[in-house]
Amino acid sequence: MNEAAASQDNGSDGIIRMIDVNKWFGEFHVLKNINLNVGAGERIVICGPSGSGKSTVIRCINRLEEHQRGRIIVDGVELTNDLKHIEQIRREVGMCFQHFNLFPHLTVLDNLCLAPQYVRKAPRAEAEETAMMYLERVKIPEQADKFPGQLSGGQQQRVAIARSLCMNPKIMLFDEPTSALDPEMIKEVLDTMIELAETGMTMLVVTHEMGFAKTVANRVIFMDGGEVIEVNEPNEFFDNPQHDRTQLFLSQILAH
Amino acid sequence: MTTAWQPSPSLPPPASTVGAVGWARSNLFSTWLSSVFTVVLSLVTVYFLWQILDWGIFSADLAGKDQSACDGDGACWVFVKDRFNFFIYGFYPDAEQWRVNVMFFLLAALIFPQFFENAPYKKALGWIFLTVYPVVSGVLLLGGAFGLEFVDTDKWGGLMLTLVLSYVGIVAALPIGILLALGRRSEMPVIRTICVAFIELWRGVPLISVLFMASVMLPLFLPEGTNFNKLLRALIGITMFQSAYMAEVVRGGLQAIPRGQYEAAAALGLGYWRSMWLVILPQALKLVIPGIVNTFIALFKDTTLVLIIGLFEVLGGVQSAIIDPAWQNVAAEGFFFAAFVYWIFCFGMSRYSQALERKLDTGHHR
Numbered sequence: 176m177n178e179a180a181a182s183q184d185n186g187s188d189g190i191i192r193m194i195d196v197n198k199w200f201g202e203f204h205v206l207k208n209i210n211l212n213v214g215a216g217e218r219i220v221i222c223g224p225s226g227s228g229k230s231t232v233i234r235c236i237n238r239l240e241e242h243q244r245g246r247i248i249v250d251g252v253e254l255t256n257d258l259k260h261i262e263q264i265r266r267e268v269g270m271c272f273q274h275f276n277l278f279p280h281l282t283v284l285d286n287l288c289l290a291p292q293y294v295r296k297a298p299r300a301e302a303e304e305t306a307m308m309y310l311e312r313v314k315i316p317e318q319a320d321k322f323p324g325q326l327s328g329g330q331q332q333r334v335a336i337a338r339s340l341c342m343n344p345k346i347m348l349f350d351e352p353t354s355a356l357d358p359e360m361i362k363e364v365l366d367t368m369i370e371l372a373e374t375g376m377t378m379l380v381v382t383h384e385m386g387f388a389k390t391v392a393n394r395v396i397f398m399d400g401g402e403v404i405e406v407n408e409p410n411e412f413f414d415n416p417q418h419d420r421t422q423l424f425l426s427q428i429l430a431h
Numbered sequence: 432m433t434t435a436w437q438p439s440p441s442l443p444p445p446a447s448t449v450g451a452v453g454w455a456r457s458n459l460f461s462t463w464l465s466s467v468f469t470v471v472l473s474l475v476t477v478y479f480l481w482q483i484l485d486w487g488i489f490s491a492d493l494a495g496k497d498q499s500a501c502d503g504d505g506a507c508w509v510f511v512k513d514r515f516n517f518f519i520y521g522f523y524p525d526a527e528q529w530r531v532n533v534m535f536f537l538l539a540a541l542i543f544p545q546f547f548e549n550a551p552y553k554k555a556l557g558w559i560f561l562t563v564y565p566v567v568s569g570v571l572l573l574g575g576a577f578g579l580e581f582v583d584t585d586k587w588g589g590l591m592l593t594l595v596l597s598y599v600g601i602v603a604a605l606p607i608g609i610l611l612a613l614g615r616r617s618e619m620p621v622i623r624t625i626c627v628a629f630i631e632l633w634r635g636v637p638l639i640s641v642l643f644m645a646s647v648m649l650p651l652f653l654p655e656g657t658n659f660n661k662l663l664r665a666l667i668g669i670t671m672f673q674s675a676y677m678a679e680v681v682r683g684g685l686q687a688i689p690r691g692q693y694e695a696a697a698a699l700g701l702g703y704w705r706s707m708w709l710v711i712l713p714q715a716l717k718l719v720i721p722g723i724v725n726t727f728i729a730l731f732k733d734t735t736l737v738l739i740i741g742l743f744e745v746l747g748g749v750q751s752a753i754i755d756p757a758w759q760n761v762a763a764e765g766f767f768f769a770a771f772v773y774w775i776f777c778f779g780m781s782r783y784s785q786a787l788e789r790k791l792d793t794g795h796h797r
């Protein structure tokens with residue numbers, strides 16, 4: 176069987192497939208035999224204690240981190256060292272970070288237009304049109320000409336979401352999108368994400384916002400020590416956790 | 432019943448803290464010790480200022496043609512006036528000096544708009560300055576084409592030579608320095624090693640010995656009879672030397688950019704060069720503008736060192752002119768003039784960098 180055929184696996188069951196994925200940071204085994212199959216349009220929430228490997232899992236999906244063993248197939252393309260495949264996958268996968276990571280030297284509009292213009296080669300006018308559409312969707316079109324440093328945290332995160340959406344991705348990854356925000360801003364970001372979920376976007380969200388998980392998620396994944404401990408649909412997960420570690424974790428985060 | 436909350440009115444500050452009097456009171460005469468310092472320092476400053484003005488202007492001589500016009504109790508600017516042509520053009524033939532003037536004029540015309548926020552065609556002029564201008568100037572100064580008489584680089588000198596050396600050094604060192612800085616942070620060991628070796632090699636040697644080696648040692652390695660232009664050798668030496676410094680300044684900026692910026696660019700699908708060009712470098716370079724301009728200023732002043740390989744820029748020109756037996760006791764005037772010329776250009780660069788920093792401030796403070 177040739178290489179191309181192997182990497183063009185047409186993802187018969189799932190837009191993201193992780194098969195026995197293992198990763199080490201030096202000697203440290205961060206991810207242990209992760210198996211995950213995400214269907215198109217599915218919304219998955221990942222939670223677990225700090226250092227359990229949640230970020231690392233989702234960062235492997237767009238190759239911000241490299242896995243050492245196992246296979247990851249995204250939208251039918253396998254992640255290998257082949258830069259072409261990595262770039263192809265990154266065009267289909269958007270990501271939002273805990274600290275937004277907007278480009279501070281560019282205006283909001285330029286932040287949104289950058290990737291469509293230089294990666295998708297869209298003409299400026301078209302890129303701007305798309306950008307304004309998404310800014311409207313996240314309800315801050317009036318901020319288009321400001322610099323990120325002039326916006327509140329919640330607004331910055333919504334800009335970051337809009338920036339990813341401008342690339343028209345099939346999958347969105349969120350790494351604790353609300354944990355750097357003041358309480359009064361969390362809701363505006365979560366509302367944006369809920370609306371996004373309603374459009375049928377495939378979403379993987381690392382978060383401890385249980386309300387969000389209950390409203391939006393199809394499945395909740397609990398990780399600890401680099402392993403997937405428990406996977407369940409949200410109501411079952413919160414009301415009737417199967418594993419001691421899950422119960423302990425839930426009691427800790429629900430305690431306050 | 433509830434009363435609506437009203438903000439308390441803002442009051443003006445107490446009179447003693449505003450205005451010239453308030454300022455002087457709080458800054459110059461706040462304690463008796465501070466008052467004593469203020470008075471003593473003012474007297475000393477006034478005394479020296481008076482001495483300098485008296486020497487340089489009130490008792491100075493400007494009219495006349497030679498030494499006899501100077502009475503000796505003030506600056507003899509006649510000397511500077513007499514040798515002015517040499518300080519600016521070196522040995523460039525009189526009849527051809529208009530070509531140098533055109534170069535000066537274009538330089539001023541292209542740079543001037545860069546100091547203003549809303550100058551028209553600012554960006555286009557900037558690019559012309561970096562691309563078209565050096566070619567036009569090169570042809571203009573060297574000649575040998577378009578009916579222009581050939582003027583050998585041996586005849587170049589004075590301010591014109593200073594500007595040629597600095598322009599080439601600055602315009603070539605920045606891009607080479609950026610590439611070296613990126614190379615030094617590369618994940619590819621071969622590239623990284625080459626860049627580190629290059630940077631450390633050039634940084635570890637004084638410019639003066641680079642120039643010596645370029646003029647004395649290089650010919651030893653070249654085949655017999657090759658005549659490798661002296662100016663070109665100096666230019667290459669200076670550029671290599673400055674690139675190494677520039678690389679370290681730029682690397683400092685690159686290190687200050689948080690990892691999240693690289694990751695966000697990558698996650699959007701931007702490849703290495705696009706991430707660098709569109710996201711990382713604009714931020715990194717902005718952070719190190721003061722360091723970059725500092726390097727430029729150092730380079731501008733370091734061009735004086737080409738004196739040791741027999742090229743006469745402004746300072747070299749002054750130095751050779753003051754030992755001319757036709758003039759006595761004019762060293763102070765000559766060096767004052769040279770210092771003034773260097774100061775004007777360096778101060779201009781410094782102001783430009785400040786204007787740039789203000790312009791690029793986007794309200795993002797770490």
Ligand SMILES: Nc1ncnc2c1ncn2[C@@H]1O[C@H](COP(=O)(O)OP(=O)(O)OP(=O)(O)O)[C@@H](O)[C@H]1O
Nearest residue numbers: 200201203205223224225226227228229230231232
């Ligand atoms: N670049 C790295 N080099 C070495 N170790 C790392 C690196 N990144 C993460 N780790 C380690 O890997 C483990 C998992 O990290 P990860 O960021 O995936 O955890 P997390 O579940 O997202 O935690 P948190 O809730 O704190 O974000 C942690 O112990 C962390 O210290």
Ligand SMILES: [Mg+2]
Nearest residue numbers: 229230231350
């Ligand atoms: Mg994390």
